[in-house]
Amino acid sequence: MNGKKRVTAGIDIGGTNTVIGLVDKAGRITEKTSFLTKDHKTFKEYIDVLSENINALLKKSEYYLDGIGIGAPNGNIFRGTIEYAANLEWKGILPAAELISEKFRVPIKITNDANAAALGEKIFGKAVNTDNFIMITLGTGLGSGIVAGGSLIYGHSGFAGELGHIIAERNGRQCGCGRKGCLETYVSATGIMKTAKELIPENKEKTFITEKNINTLTSKDIYDFAKKGDKFALRIFDYTAKILGKALADFVAFLSPEYIYFFGGPANAEDLLIESAEKYMNKNLLNVYKNTVKIEISGLKHGEAAVLGAAALVRQNLSV
């Protein structure tokens, strides 16, 4: 390696942008770039552009590439594929690892975004000293990655840990997955707005949130209103936290994690959503689990989590 600095490429494939970062041993992102995921004729052409971008980063300094980790929607660790991802423009099963391996002779690993975030937390974040935790990523949906006994749980299909699609309310809200009552239809940026719309007709409090302006508001606005004392906004968060807290109590009966970490936009509502959900969780916990589980905000920075997580995916198999 002749004194070259060893780095891992962490790649975050999103519906809009693809972000590439070179991550060093200590978990620092030393180089970073991004390009549009869309507007490539074929997936193969997209991989060509991805590879050019990786090479351009590597040339910026004397880097030695030791692996490529990819976080992508419906990324399958066993097959190295992206499978039927709803928000990518290429359909079917995409042989991502195979195509990239034609360009780079290094270990290549791929999984979904939330699993990558969980590994990022384990290797570069707060979860360094725990072997049993759940990572929950909140955004337009609710994603999750599970680490049990020190290992990420992939399950038989490679797709274990879809906790956004645990049924929170039987015959509840219609979910994009075709079923009803999934947790993410309540607990996510989208879910919070659905709750707001649903509760407006029965609201009797004075509020900034009305049928007139509801379609122009975001969940962040609802949070800001709540912080200013808007009682209806507070009720929306309480409603959300209660559903989340009860679901978390079930998660604990499954895995008995030491920590549950939250990441993503809505997790910034730490007081009104996360701490409140922790109270509801504790109220609903089976006795044997009392005082065994803590809820925390992720230790990963917002702009870095996806890339660090993707890099962690390869890093866990390398001697660091």
Add this chain to the structure above:
Amino acid sequence: MNGKKRVTAGIDIGGTNTVIGLVDKAGRITEKTSFLTKDHKTFKEYIDVLSENINALLKKSEYYLDGIGIGAPNGNIFRGTIEYAANLEWKGILPAAELISEKFRVPIKITNDANAAALGEKIFGKAVNTDNFIMITLGTGLGSGIVAGGSLIYGHSGFAGELGHIIAERNGRQCGCGRKGCLETYVSATGIMKTAKELIPENKEKTFITEKNINTLTSKDIYDFAKKGDKFALRIFDYTAKILGKALADFVAFLSPEYIYFFGGPANAEDLLIESAEKYMNKNLLNVYKNTVKIEISGLKHGEAAVLGAAALVRQNLSV
């Protein structure tokens, strides 16, 4: 070892009886005995009797003891203890492994009955070739053991996998654990009888099951009636299978197991409970898991599962 036959002691501590079996390399129970769990003044005296029984079995032939595995209610693998077991007469935290280690200088492991059954299935039963499965034991309650990535999941507390206490119905039936709507209040021998009692007043079918005789019936009777075509009995099983199937769909979203095995009395209702639950599960499954998970009856024999499972607990750490 001078030609002595190597065996592991598998011990099943139940509320009424304690069963001890010597298990050889191939998973055969070569010697077996049992004694009353109750009627010992102290836990220490109980352990004395247990040890005498183990020694008596060992003397029956030229056996070399390589380990002792124990399945017990609320057995904690990390501490080697039995903790606050509701159906044992000794209260608090019982240092089982410590007391036994004063008598035998071999590896000693302890966990709960359902975890032991899961290991038994993995080492001596149908799960030999799968690394991702859930074992569900049905009796008066619903117990479970989870194997993910080839390892039994103990979680941070040692008590992971209390799937009988996942909430199946929000604000549902009162559970012995103090909470409401736990899965085992619906899916267990007790749960089936509760369903029968609850549905009698609204039943319009001709049936053998009435308010007069309900307290003299067992879930096995309900099953026998159903097999004879009693429509109300069939409805009770359908009600139970539906709740179970929906819960299983959530379990799959958590772990993505390859198999879910059922063990215990009510599991003998293979057609009306287990196969029917599989149909309801498949109906409620997230798309990505379709055709990735199979439901089967345990491969362990009824009288042997607890002892084999307990023995498997030590066996997994020995070269076999």
